[in-house]
Amino acid sequence: MKDEDVRDVAALLKTMSHPIRLKILCLLQEKEMAVGDIREEVKTTNANVSQHLSILRNQGIVSSRKDANFIYNRIDDQRVLELIAKLRDLFCEEGDG
Amino acid sequence: MKDEDVRDVAALLKTMSHPIRLKILCLLQEKEMAVGDIREEVKTTNANVSQHLSILRNQGIVSSRKDANFIYNRIDDQRVLELIAKLRDLFCEEGDG
DNA sequence: CATCTATTTCAGTTTTTAATTTAATACTAA
DNA sequence: TTAGTATTAAATTAAAAACTGAAATAGATG
Incomplete structure (x- = not known):
């Protein structure tokens, strides 16, 4: 891997x-x-979630669209989707839990 | 993914x-x-390398064997090897450089 | 034993990151 | 416009991580 x-x-x-x-x-x-x-899912404050989302956006992983009061976020990098799939595959038990 | x-x-x-x-x-x-x-490869001090290696050992990623004055390090987690291969595949240009 | 080499550990300093609080912005709806 | 909701931004504080240099350890060599 190059530097x-x-x-x-x-x-x-x-x-x-x-x-x-x-x-x-x-x-x-x-x-x-x-x-x-x-x-609601991660059990912290809105401000904290917002900060983390902005870090994810700055890295180019997540993008957003605005609809009325709400800002909907999604993963905007196919490679990251693949990477998470691999992480699940390697480090999480399989099963439909 | 479970918490x-x-x-x-x-x-x-x-x-x-x-x-x-x-x-x-x-x-x-x-x-x-x-x-x-x-x-020599990473261009820093021995102490710094040693500290980073100890972090990698504590995480269980790397293990070591001693031979005379030298301590030889290797990756001790097959999943991490696979993960790095995936990272190369996704984020690094192919080619034999 | 004295000394050299390779590595680790420790203490101190600086840098980075995370969480909290508060204030501000953007939109909705009455 | 006024009030209410969703989100962001800025400032502060607290905590964690990184780097440096010196001292300590372990084994090798003479």
Whole structure:
């Protein structure tokens, strides 16, 4: 891996390496969600979710669309979707739980 | 992904998300290496490499064997090897460089 | 034993990151 | 316009991580 790739990949992993952000990404795999919906799932404040979302947007992982009062977020990088699938595959028990 | 898995995977990603540690892991994909060999590749101090290695060992990613004065390090988790292969596949240009 | 090499550990400093609170913005609906 | 909801932004504080340099350990060599 070239040094530049190492830097970029490390930055991506760092962005994904916070439990709240990783959980947000898992949630967004299935459907787009607004800040308030995410807040209920991850049990923190709106402001905190918003901060984490802005980190994810800055990294280019998540993008948003606005509809009335709500801002709906989705994963905007196919490679990240694949990466999360691989992480599930490697580190999570299979099963339909 | 269960909350426990989210925590564990986030911790793993965090461990891998430092450029020096990610580079060490890339180097160790090909062969085991002593601290001094790694230091030459990543251009920092022995103490710094040693500290990063101890983080990788604590996470269970790397293990070591001692031979005379040297401590040879290797990746000790097949899943991490697979994960790095996937990262290369997704985020690095192919080619034999 | 004295010394050299490789590595680790420790203490101190700086940098980075996370969470909290508060204020501001954007839109809706009466 | 006024009030209410959803989201963002800015500032503060607290906590964690990174780097440096010096000292300590372990084994090798003479």
